Amino acid sequence: MSYQIYSHVLPSASPGTQRVLKAHHFGEAGARPKVYLQAGLHADEWPGFLVLNKLIARLKKAEQAGLIKGEVIIVPVANPIGLAQNFHGYIPGRFAFSDGGGNFNRNWPRLGEKVEKRIKGDVAAETEANVSIVRQAIREELALLPEMTELQGMKKTLLALSMDADEVIDLHCSGEACMHAYVPQEFEDYFKPLLGLLNSTVGLSELETGAASFDETNVSVWRSLKAHYAHLIPWGCRSLTLELRGENDISHEFADQDAQALYDYLIYRDIVQGVVAEPDVSAVNYYPLDAMDLVKAPCAGIVCYHKAIGESVEAGEVIGEVVNLLDDDVEASHYPLVSRANGVFFARVQRRLVMCGESIAKIAGKEHLAHREIGHLFED
Template sequence: MKKSMLPDYKLIEIQILASGDILQIPVYTFQGKKEGKKVYIQANLHGAEIVGNAVIYELIEFFSTLNNEDINGEIILVPMCNPIGVNQRNLFFSTGRYSPYDGLNWNRIFWDYSHENINIDDFVRENMNFSKQDIQANFFDNILNKFQEKQNNINHRRGVSFSEHYRNILQSLSLSANYIIDIHSSSVSSIDYLYCFDYRQKSADYFLLDYAILMNKYDGNAFDEAFLNPWLILEKKLSQAGRNLIFDVESWTLELGSGMRVNEESVKKGFKGIINYLSAKKILNLEVVLPEKSTKFIPKNTIKSYYAIQGGIIRHRLKEGTKVKEGDMLYQILSFSKGSKMPFIIDIESADEGIIFDVSTNDTVNQGEYILGIFPHV
């Protein structure tokens, strides 16, 4: 008789409040019978982006029906990874995108090994003739040792900012992983897509999503960027030295659904895609589903954003997923301009051909506020 397995469960304390209450994050770990690779999955880094919690619930339920022979290595799942952001409110509206302590975007605070005073060229020279597996293991050791060194050097009488303390907790769980998956939702209303880094495009297909934004310029110390950036630099430097290696290390951000909502169709897509990805990476001993069509990659710098040319009320805006041609009407602005006795309508036509991938959720706008974005046809 097949026995199901339960995850190892623990709570990690992240903040003691002035009231004496303690904020904690839950961590669920499934350990396979065989040692192997490690995957880290988190959700809800931004407070209003809640759909990933439902995805992780479905993953936990599914993994609990397996036994440890079905899993190779280790799977770590962290739902509700940012309780401060989750609990931020203005009236009925979730916010939680920026830290109330320093104003930083919760997803721009993470530590990047390559930003330290290190010389990756020296590492390449010292490891050039080693096997791919040994180079990967040695570089992992360097990253983890530097991270631990920074933790050891914290002066506990002075303390650190909450942003640094918080990032250290999440990265202590994730930096040793082979694969990280950070589940987000659009801040507005959006189709489902993912962010992909260069030289990792082949793996994107396993998530079974139609679109991926190909990162060609980094915004800053985002969770996925900070994890993978040192490895991309190492690969580039090895290539320049004559060895073309792509390491078995990947990071992904899934954008599923819209803020403040749990779109069940997005949950299904996220769950199915993650299971398939983990199967393709041999974390799960399950059959891999081959996508009916390959993921379409959208270079980030080709996305066209539309902003309100003046304030007013949005009417007849096209929905996300709509294909448009240049000249098609995208939306109207109803204006009660103080300079006109009568209200009037402004038609806004598309300047581009493509697909509307996200739209703002507020139909009242000021001039210069975001309205929608368009992917080009690929």
């Protein structure tokens, strides 16, 4: 099969409206390995749009040259619903305005128990046969998911495109940040080459966040089954969330650099024919997600940072301050932001006007923090 673009029409949310997901397909359908990439699930996070635009251009040339060995599916704009939420020129694309609201990257369907019931009695000694059995069960369960609303249709479509992939790469970004990734604990070594190619030095290692995010949903079926069947069912999908720096880190230079890194990774995984040097992973460090400090604003006001993104910090160190604009004593109106972790200051909100109690900065540490609760590691 040559390069194809498929348009997936979502259920109409209101009379006269219709949104579409476009999926770019490269290679033969069903070829392995299969990789799925998407951008903009949080519709206010835009660097991935340009990166995938440039990756598609590279893959089109590779397809024409007959270099695609596996299958690649790219959805460059994963959330047209969120992109349409234009409020006086501002696109608040992290949370849905309709369908009950909520974070677009939370509470995705978890199919592990249902798939396990379907395959019970069919698991054999042949591991690759078991992978096929599980993938068929996943397809059958996906077909039963509701699609009455626009959001349900979007989720069902994205999962149908991704859940039988060997790898799922979900592109996001932070407010202001260095390149980093959220990586399931089981895949730390596996994804090190990708982080190395992207010059990312920070990986957040996660096991069970409680968020039921898109990338977790794609891997959760296999994690659930392996807990019962161990080696009989190998990993049929590996996934991660890539955070492409900050919201405003968008340029042809960054996008070309990141698209080339992703293309080189596809060569490394033998999905695209070519030669690439062994990635340098010496600078890649993983930090447990439960050791990540979310620094909260002690009051409402203007935040000023003393430390730069990417700098090392120590527990007890002041990384900035919030100025309370309504304090009567202006000389005593500066409230410190104190790190509770030894690690790297890797992300912060872009706004400088912050609300009391809001999480405004992230520090990746190595040691578990008592206030970080396993299973509830994301607050938004």
